[in-house]
Amino acid sequence: MTKQTLDLPAAALAERFGHGLDPREVAETALARIAEREPVLNALYHHDPEQVRRDAEASAQRWASGTQLSPCDGIPVTVKENIPRAGIPVPSGTAVPNPPVAASNAPVTDRLLEAGMVILGSTTMPDWGMLSSGVSSLHGITRNAWDPRLTTGGSSAGAGAAAAAGYGPLHVGTDIGGSIRLPGTWAGLATLKPSVGLVPLHAPYTGRAAGPLARSVADAALLMSVIARPDARDYTARPYPAMDWFSGPADPAGLRVGLQLDAGSGAPVDPEVAAAVERAAGLFAQGGAAVVPLAPFMTAEQLAGIDAFWRTRSWADYSALDEAARALVLPYIARWCAGGKDYDGIQTVRHFHRFAEVQEATRAATEPFDLVLSPVAPMAAFPAEDPMPVNDPDLPMAHISFTVPYNMSGQPAATVNCGFTGDGRTIGLQIAGRIGEDDRVLAAAAWFESVRGDAAPDWSQVA
Structure with missing residues (x-):
């Protein structure tokens, strides 16, 4: 072959x-x-x-x-x-x-x-x-x-x-x-x-x-x-209605679509990323969707609290290692999780409550919409040697403000390429939907994929 x-x-x-x-x-x-x-x-x-x-x-x-x-x-x-x-x-x-x-x-x-x-x-x-x-x-x-x-x-x-x-x-x-x-x-x-x-x-x-x-x-x-099939070993699994994974592209005509270009926290969105997402939203509007701006709904304090809780959780793992094993952990990770070692129980509980705050805020902000469009990340790909796009372990994670809300809310969120920077780096569009409507989210992504034109990757360039 x-x-x-x-x-x-x-x-x-x-x-x-x-x-x-x-x-x-x-x-x-x-x-x-x-x-x-x-x-x-x-x-x-x-x-x-x-x-x-x-x-x-x-x-x-x-x-x-x-x-x-x-x-x-x-x-x-x-x-x-x-x-x-x-x-x-x-x-x-x-x-x-x-x-x-x-x-x-x-x-x-x-x-x-x-x-x-x-x-x-x-x-x-x-x-x-x-x-x-x-x-x-x-x-x-x-x-x-x-x-x-x-x-x-x-x-x-x-x-x-x-x-x-x-x-x-x-x-x-x-x-x-x-x-x-x-x-x-x-x-x-x-x-x-x-x-x-x-x-x-x-x-x-x-x-x-x-x-x-x-x-x-x-x-x-x-x-x-x-x-996506039930398994009793996952005690958090829940029954969902059967989903149609093979429906293919879905016409966006008549859908109410939110467009979020400002996450309200984290790094600012690169202009080339914002422009690509706006062009994608324009295609949804041309397809008959009502595209409405969506204001930020996760605060910088909530992002910092989630980051702080993850630091404390990882510090618990790191501190359980002996000195020789600790020396083998990536220095960036060691410094990042050390930022969580001094929080007391009350602070840690407050940080954990940020998860529920973001869950509530995300569900409330997105409920009026069939879909929400946004960047996946504020920036395009960065050097391979850098651990993070904002390479400072003392700062909260600056690049997840568009993605982490949907982890907390449990809603489906897909990505599909929507453009390129001037130097050829890929730019993804995030398409989020209501919980349990994963097949509809993918159908919307398939529709965009079918109309995106020169935003489609040329896979022959990497194979």
């Missing part, structure tokens, strides 16, 4: 499997691309080519005998390193020795294997997932497939690099403040941070979600059809 076959949408690969395309050929092409790009991109933490070949062989036999496990049987996929796979260590990006070894698969891992998908490997992340870059004390630096001088974003850093480089069509990341969507904007990807409890987690936590990163909205939707 040609390299271009690997760049087909996942649904097209599945269709070709049904007409004789061999999953083993697809796997070998993926392995060849990984071998070619991985020395520079550094996207994979655990990668076992022989296991990939065994899994592809099993898929080929199922297709030959008509016993394929699902239409996705044989499609290559990756999972973030903090999504457990039985028997594989879970270091969460840090060089701290003796990381825990997963005793069992996460629900997401099981859903992929039950569908017969071929897991190419686990993708890299920064220390404890608390950076929005690919800088890790364990892995070194994960780089952007468009330009290795740039970050791929994080904390789903390797997933973003692997998706953009076309290691395969489907990739699963996690997101607690933007960790799926930030690689989305900085690598030109289609992503979704799902509604709370829709995709079951192995370790639920306030704001945490798992979801897809892909080159197209249709591929993100296909992956959701596999992983």
Whole structure:
């Protein structure tokens, strides 16, 4: 097969499997691309080519005998390193020795294997997932497939690099403040941070979600059809009505759409980013949507409180290490979490209450709208060596004010590329919706994808 076959949408690969395309050929092409790009991109933490070949062989036999496990049987996929796979260590990006070894698969891992998908490997992340870059004390630096001088974003850093480089069509990341969507904007990807409890987690936590990163909205939707299934192991999971992941683009005519260009906190929005998002909103208006400005709804004090609570939480982990292990943690992370060590119990409780404040404010501000459009981040991709876009660990996270509210509110938020800076860096549009309307959010993203014109990434430039 040609390299271009690997760049087909996942649904097209599945269709070709049904007409004789061999999953083993697809796997070998993926392995060849990984071998070619991985020395520079550094996207994979655990990668076992022989296991990939065994899994592809099993898929080929199922297709030959008509016993394929699902239409996705044989499609290559990756999972973030903090999504457990039985028997594989879970270091969460840090060089701290003796990381825990997963005793069992996460629900997401099981859903992929039950569908017969071929897991190419686990993708890299920064220390404890608390950076929005690919800088890790364990892995070194994960780089952007468009330009290795740039970050791929994080904390789903390797997933973003692997998706953009076309290691395969489907990739699963996690997101607690933007960790799926930030690689989305900085690598030109289609992503979704799902509604709370829709995709079951192995370790639920306030704001945490798992979801897809892909080159197209249709591929993100296909992956959701596999992983968005109930699992009793996630005690925060909730029942949702059946969703139509395959409806395709949805006409925005008649929708009420909020446009937020000022988050009210964090870094100011770069003019090129704002202009690209405004152009995207203009297309929604041309399509018949009523686009209405949306004022800021999260305060700087709330952002600082969330950041402070995360510092204290990470300080608890860091302080439990012995001196030798502490020395192995990325210095930026060590300094950042040290900012939380002196808060007393009362202050920590007050910081924790900020989560609920943001949840309430986000739901109230967005309830009048079918969709809310905004930048994903205030800035375009920054140098790969920098841990953060605003590179000062003593400041609250300045780049998550558009993303973190939807983690707190539990609402779905997708990304799709909407333009480029003058020097060619990708710019993502965030599309958020009401809780439990993930399929509608993706349908809106698919519509924008179909009309965005020259804002579409040219994937031939990175493959």
